[in-house]
Every structure is written in C-alpha cells, then in structure tokens.
Amino acid sequence: MKQPLAYVHPEAKIASNVVIEPFVTIDKNVVIEEGTHIGSNVTILEGARIGKNCRIFPGSVISGIPQDLKFKGEETVVEIGDNTTIRECVTINRGTAAKGKTVIGNNCLLMAYVHIAHDCVIRNNIIMANATQIAGEVQVDDYAIIGGGTLVHQFSHIGAHVMIQGGSLVNKDIPPFVKAARNPISYAGINSIGLRRRNFTNETIRDIQEIYRYLYLSGLNNSDAIERIEAELPATKERDEIILFVRNSQRGIIRGYL
Template sequence: MSAIHPTAIVDPKAELDSSVEVGPYSVIGPNVKIAAGTTVAAHVVIEGHTSIGRDNRIFQFGSIGAANQDKKYRGEPTRLVIGDRNTIREFVTLHVGTVQDKAVTTIGDDNWIMAYSHVGHDCVVGNNVTMANNSTLGGHVEIGDWVTVGGLVGLHQFVKVGAHAMIGFASAVSQDVPPFMLVDGNPLAVRGVNVIGLRRRDFSPERIAAVRQMHKILYREGRTLEDAKAAIAALAREMPEAAGDTALMSEFLAGATRGIAR
C-alpha cells in the first residue's frame, strides 16, 4: 500500500504507485494517476483527469487538476499531465485543458514552480522552467525549456516564451518573447540577452556571440521582422557552431502569433 495518511481521502479508483506518499487531509480523485516516488503534502486537492509522473514534490495547499476558469468549460473530461521531478510549492493552481484547444495542460520535467503560481488551461510548460512566486500563465500560454519567469509576472493568453528567456519581476507580457532574451517592465521591453543564464548552462563564448548577434539583428539594426528572419538564417551559415541556436530562433519567429516583444 502507498504511504497514505489516515486522514487523507483517496478515491479507490485512483492509481497510485506503492511508493507514493500522501499527507494529512489531502483529497485525491478517481481519475488521478501518480507514479513512483512522488510526495503529496497535507491539504492538497488533486482532481480531474490528472496524470503525475515520478519523483515530484507537491507542497501543502496545492490545487492540482481543478476545472479551468474558461467560461466555455462545461465539465468535459479534459486533462492535466505533469512530468517528472517537478517541485510544486504552496498554493499553486494547475488547471485542466479545454476542448476548444488541445484539451490538455502539459507540464514537463524538472520545473520549479513557486508559491501562489498559476498555470491556466491548455498551457504548455517545458523542462527546467522556474516560475517565481505569484507568476501567472493565462490560458494557452507556451513556455520553452530553461525559461525563468520572475515573481508577480502576468502572461496574457496565447503568449509564447522561447527557450532560455528570462522575464523580470512584475512584468506584463502580452507579446511573444523570443528565445534567449531578457525582458521586463509594463509595458514590456527587451533589455538584452540572458547572458548569465546561458553561461550557467555552459553555452560556449561562440554560441553566446551568435545569440548577441541575433539580438542585434532583431533590435538594434532597424530591420523589419522579415529582414531580420533572413539575416538570422544567413547567420547560421556564418556561425555553424551556433546552428542549433539560430534554428531555434528561426522556428520561434516563424510561429510567433502575437508579435514579438520589442
């Protein structure tokens, strides 16, 4: 049997690995699956069609898999899928998806989601993402790998944030944030490149130089976005050691739907 506190309420239809720990007064619904090594602290509610992977730590008072806050939602069996090794701190709210989109909210692996943060319906959160206290993702937001979202940040519905970007404290994000960029403010502005984050991830000086050059192309040379896209594609040929980084930027710009942060 799982290590379930006697005051916890776990529906007999829920599927919990025998190594899962559930703390006092937590409630787990019938359509919940939790894999090995995950711990659920006291007073957590996990409901909906929710799948949670291995070795996650869910702290007290979390609300996981609740009905979303879309007024069109009519109780359809949409889902929440959480990967492995995530830390989900106090009072975090993670909601299921909607049938108007992909019908699933997805959170990847190794994320650090701090207290009072919110992930709305149909969001996609990648891997190694940090969401500081009170950061809020509106519905349909996409967050790339290794993104840092500062405290008290709000992200508008359908916004996309590229990998390795950093959003500063108390920013209002209503446009897409390209990979590698450092942004903050209300209105939001691009302040430069997230150099410290890239160095911490062992980017070589050559790769960082290529990222700096992409920033210059996008923001310092007065180009149109289409001209900037072409110049970044050419940069991939000039700096082959950063081909993966330029490809990441090109793919992001091609898929941007709300305009990019300036």
C-alpha cells in the same frame, strides 16, 4: 504511505511508495507515480497525471476544472512530469476541448501561488517565481525563468532560456535566449549568464548576440532582419531556432530598446 485522515478515491491509481499526508483529497481518474510526496491539504482532482519523485506542498489544487466559460465538462487532463516541485497554494487547471490537456514538464519549480490555466504547455527545467499567473493556452519552453508576480497573456509563447523580470506584464511572444524587462516589457539583452551556466560556449553566445543585433538594433523590421540573418550569418541550431520562433509568432515578439 497514506494517512488515515486523507481521502483517496478507490479508483485512483497511486504507486505504493507515494507519501500522502493528512487532509489530502485525491479524486477518481488520478494517476500518481513512484516516489511522489503529497503535502497536507492538497487537492488532486479528476484527470491528474503526476509523475515520479514530485513534491507537492500544502494547499495546492491540481486539475481543477478550467476557468473558461467554453468548458462543457469534457474529459481532459493535467500531465505533470518527473521531479517537479509544486509549492504552497499553486493552482493548475486541466485542459479544455481546445487541446485536451495542460502539461507541466520534468524538473520544474513552481513557487507559491503560481497559477497555470487551461491548455498551457510548460516544458522542462522551468522556474516560475511566487505569484506568477499564466493565462490559458500559453507555451513556455525549456529553461525559462519567470520572475515573481509576472502576468502572462493568453496564447503567449515564451522561448527557451528566457529570463523575465519580476512584475512584468507579458502580452507579446518572447523569443529564445533573451532577457525581458521594463514597462512595457521589451528586449533587455541576451541571457548570457543563464546560457553560460548551461554550458553554451562563448562563441555560441556571441553568435546569438549578433542575431539579436539584426532583430533589435539594426532599425530593420522583423521580416527584413530575418532575411539578412539568413543571408549573412552562418546556419546554426540557435540561429534557426530564433528564426523559426519569430516567423511562427502569432502575437508578435516583444519590442526592442525604448
């Protein structure tokens, strides 16, 4: 359903039951799938790929060109999955030659004034509270929750099931299953409440706590802690996910307790 006061480029591919409110602008080379609702004054620019049953609230700008001086006009995209809610005045930039696309997954909630820069990968079931600012080429894994006003440095990696305190400055990688808080940002325990809500067993939660005792409370450096974790703790999906994250970290992981 398209309002007569909206502009939709004739080459845009819009499913028949998409709701488009007044004063929306939709450019060419845009795809919007079934059941999505586009609020008034939303701007959707070239290269947007928006999934099913999304809600985009007034004032948002999707697929703007990157705020990156290396961008030379190459053809890139923004991919947004199904059932994602994008609140007022969110901005999502498309990719550059580095990765070619910015990705937002399924079932995400991006609250008002969130910014997602070029080439980010924001996976599924993620919540970003108001005014979170994500710089270029950041990866955020499933079920992470980022508090309002958080600033995330480019190339950072935020692990799955992480909870980040509002107002944080994230300049290191944050490994999975933890809470991150304080200034400078540091490990503040594991996200046990979030894990229970997602049906992790008490035994699994205890195992994760033990892994992080080695990493953050043993006095060992990360390499030595990982060696001892592999030697002394049983192999589990969660253990191996944490080990792989720490080993692959390009920026280094956040510090332990001060």
